[in-house]
Amino acid sequence: MSGIKLTYVKGRGFGESGRLIMAAAGVEWEEAHLTDKAQFEKLKQDGLLMFGQVPLLQIDGLNIVQSRAIIQYLANKFDMAGKTAADKAKVNMIIEGAKDFGIFHGIAFHPKESQAGLIAENKKKAENRYLPAFEKLLSGSNSGYFVGDSLTAADVLVFEDLLFMEDYLPGLTASYPKLQVFFEKMKGNPKLSAYLSSDKRFPIPDDKYVAEVIKVLY
Structure with a gap:
């Protein structure tokens, strides 16, 4: 599939959930990376950013902003939103829980001297x-997925969080057998595996990424 364009800074951030969903769906997309503030201001001047924020997903003639709206649109478009009304509600609940669990995503934006303490605090929360x-949700699943018998955006969002957690706390999922099996299953998904090993997948955020975000967006 062509004609999909994601505009964001050159890093994971709020664009990564959409990338992972598109990767899981097996579709191609174009990336436009903002590298200076003038590019960002131009998008706002052109009326493409409803609330003056990125990421921006251009798809099907739409300019979609706000990361949750992007997630929901892609999930619905690629049949990853749940098959029934009840399933859709459960998928959305898990997505919201996964977003709350995204406690490791912003660690790089904290002072280095506080990061170790923050990681330890987040470990306790996790x-x-x-x-x-x-783990409890997966214990009630016969498919190994969180909802129903096929991959949904709920699986992808939890997987994103586990990948981030693994960057800082390798092996933490080992104490949760169902979750560990799920994590390995997702890593073994051919489409996700291909994305994770491609040049579209950005490394863990570092000082350079933080400086780039501040330069472009603030």
Whole structure:
């Protein structure tokens, strides 16, 4: 599929969920990376950013902003939103939970001297709240997916969080057998695996990425 364009800074950030969903769906998309503030201001002047924020997904003649709107549109378009009304509600609940669990995503934006403490604090949050909840959900699944018998955006969003957590706390999922099986299953998905090993997948955020975001967006 062509004609899909994602505009964002050169890094994971709020664009990564959409990238992973498109990768899981097996579709191609174009990336436009903002590298200076003038490009960002031009998008706003052209009326493409409803709330003056990126990412911007251009697809099917639409200019979609706000990361959750992008996730929902892609999930619906590529049949990853759930098959029934009940399934759709469950998918959305898990997506919201996964977004809350995105506690490792912004660590690079904190001072280096506080990052170790923040990682330890987030480890406690993960172990006390999110990982047991995800383990319980998978314990009620016969397919190994969170909702129904096929891949949904809920799986992709939880997978994104686990990948980020693994960057900082390797092996933490090992204490959660169902979640560990799920994590390995997702890593073994041919389409996701191809994306994760491609040059479209950005490395863990670092000081250079933080400086680029501040330069372009603030």
